[in-house]
Amino acid sequence: MNKNEIVDLLKIDSPDEVQKLFSQARKAREKAFGNKIFMYGFVYFSTWCRNNCNFCYYRNANQIDRYRKAPEEIIAIAENLAQSGVHLIDLTMGEDLSYHQDDFNSLLEIVNRIKESTGLPVMLSPGLIEDRYIDLFAKQGVEWYALYQETHNRDLYSRLRLDQDYDQRMHGKGYAKEKGMLIEEGILAGVDESLEDIADSILEMGKIGAAQMRVMSFVPQKGIPMERVEKPSPLLEEKIIAILRLMYPEVLIPASLDIDGIKGLEDRMNAGANVITSIIPPKTGLAGVAQSSMDVDDGGRTVEEAAQILRRMGLRPATALEYRNYLTSIRKHTNCM
Ligand code: SAM
Ligand code: MD0
Ligand code: SF4
Numbered sequence: 001m002n003k004n005e006i007v008d009l010l011k012i013d014s015p016d017e018v019q020k021l022f023s024q025a026r027k028a029r030e031k032a033f034g035n036k037i038f039m040y041g042f043v044y045f046s047t048w049c050r051n052n053c054n055f056c057y058y059r060n061a062n063q064i065d066r067y068r069k070a071p072e073e074i075i076a077i078a079e080n081l082a083q084s085g086v087h088l089i090d091l092t093m094g095e096d097l098s099y100h101q102d103d104f105n106s107l108l109e110i111v112n113r114i115k116e117s118t119g120l121p122v123m124l125s126p127g128l129i130e131d132r133y134i135d136l137f138a139k140q141g142v143e144w145y146a147l148y149q150e151t152h153n154r155d156l157y158s159r160l161r162l163d164q165d166y167d168q169r170m171h172g173k174g175y176a177k178e179k180g181m182l183i184e185e186g187i188l189a190g191v192d193e194s195l196e197d198i199a200d201s202i203l204e205m206g207k208i209g210a211a212q213m214r215v216m217s218f219v220p221q222k223g224i225p226m227e228r229v230e231k232p233s234p235l236l237e238e239k240i241i242a243i244l245r246l247m248y249p250e251v252l253i254p255a256s257l258d259i260d261g262i263k264g265l266e267d268r269m270n271a272g273a274n275v276i277t278s279i280i281p282p283k284t285g286l287a288g289v290a291q292s293s294m295d296v297d298d299g300g301r302t303v304e305e306a307a308q309i310l311r312r313m314g315l316r317p318a319t320a321l322e323y324r325n326y327l328t329s330i331r332k333h334t335n336c337m
Contacts, residue, residue, distance in 0.1 A: 001247055004292060006199035009243055010236075018235065024099050025242035025272030028249040036250065036318040037310055038275040038326070039303055040123070041081030044287050045069045049094025051127070055150075055191060057221035057292055058094050059235045064223065067285065068096065072109050075117065080281050082118035085303040087323035089114055090277065092125035092145070092289070093304075099126070104133050111140060120320065126175070128164070128172050138179035143327060145176035148214065149187030152204045153197040160191060170208070177209060182331060184252075186214035189240060190232025202243060209334040212252040212275070215240040217259050219290040234260070238271035245272030250333055258288045261295035265309050276306050 001009070012018060046068040052059045053203075058066070069077075078089045091111065093099065099107050111122055123144035124137055127147050132147065149169060152161050157166050173183045182218050185208060187201045205213045205333070217237045220227055244253050255268030258278040265276065282299035295301045318326075 003199045006194045010195045022243045022271050025245040028245050029272050032249045035315045037315050038318050039086045041086035042090050042275040042278045044092045046093040046096040048096040051095050054225045062223045075113050075237050076116045088121045091125040095127035131175050134176050137179050144186040145181045147173050150188045152201045163274045182211040184212035185210035188218050189236045190218040211330045211334045213244050214254050241271040257301045258290040262300040
């Protein structure tokens with residue numbers, strides 16, 4: 001599909017046409033993955049951040065309670081997630097300078113121990129880090145570097161990610177990919193982007209060879225500049241998921257529990273997503289990003305809850321081995337994209 005064709009698909013709004021789009025996306029998913037769905041454990045281990053993204057609750061200027069979890073606790077949480085059946089551990093932080101100051105030695109050690117004790121692949125979402133740190137994580141065998149541009153319209157980017165260089169952020173992903181890491185790219189829906197902007201992003205995600213491609217609806221947060229911007233219609237995110245699936249049938253496309261909690265899972269799966277992200281163990285004091293607390297402590301965001309919904313839909317959680325095998329094949333695929 002070219003840009004105009006993508007924009008035309010984004011415009012459809014009759015329920016019949018929308019359902020047809022979703023059903024085609026599900027067929028494309030089934031052809032590439034059968035009924036297998038992957039699940040990611042989410043560990044937001046430090047909510048300290050030097051940046052001031054206009055959309056984010058954890059922006060530096062927002063006066064909120066913050067935490068930085070101790071290494072032992074991070075490792076225990078990852079082990080708990082692994083036992084519950086997730087296929088990957090996503091280690092996420094704000095741009096917390098204390099990790100930069102020790103040259104990421106403490107995080108490297110944490111990653112090592114998690115890899116050793118869980119045997120699971122790891123995704124790192126540390127924000128933008130210097131190339132020399134990417135080198136270290138790549139050498140350690142960290143499988144994934146997640147770094148979302150949010151939009152590929154430079155002007156809009158500068159209004160969202162205040163004082164963060166567009167090209168440096170794109171470079172970080174490219175560099176990680178060169179070093180053999182898989183990369184995840186992501187955009188936000190409902191942040192004043194045009195349909196043309198969305199189409200540009202969809203094309204760009206393919207160009208940079210992202211193996212995982214994410215869209216998340218903006219969720220208004222207390223105390224941020226965009227506090228009064230309305231959450232977009234869920235249909236926009238779902239249409240983007242479906243179009244991504246049709247354009248890139250073999251990639252990973254998340255249904256994030258961070259936007260609408262567990263009740264938002266079914267619609268995102270129906271649109272063609274194939275990985276459930278933001279699974280968080282209950283009662284650990286951990287936060288989500290877009291929805292800092294929804295469904296976390298009461299155990300709504302668990303493998304068990306998600307698996308029940310999948311089974312009702314004729315889908316099933318993959319095995320750890322299936323996920324590993326998939327990584328091997330997508331690595332080959334994105335290297336020739
Ligand atoms: N601090 C690192 C960074 O920004 O790259 C890692 C955290 S990253 C996982 C946080 C992501 O959550 C952002 O890139 C954005 O896509 C999403 N996010 C943050 N605030 C949000 C909000 N209010 N609504 C929806 N998504 C949000
Ligand atoms: C999620 N809350 O998957 C997480 C986060 C970071 N790599 C992912 C945005 O929804
Ligand atoms: Fe910091 Fe990431 Fe939030 Fe931006 S999105 S303020 S970099 S935690």
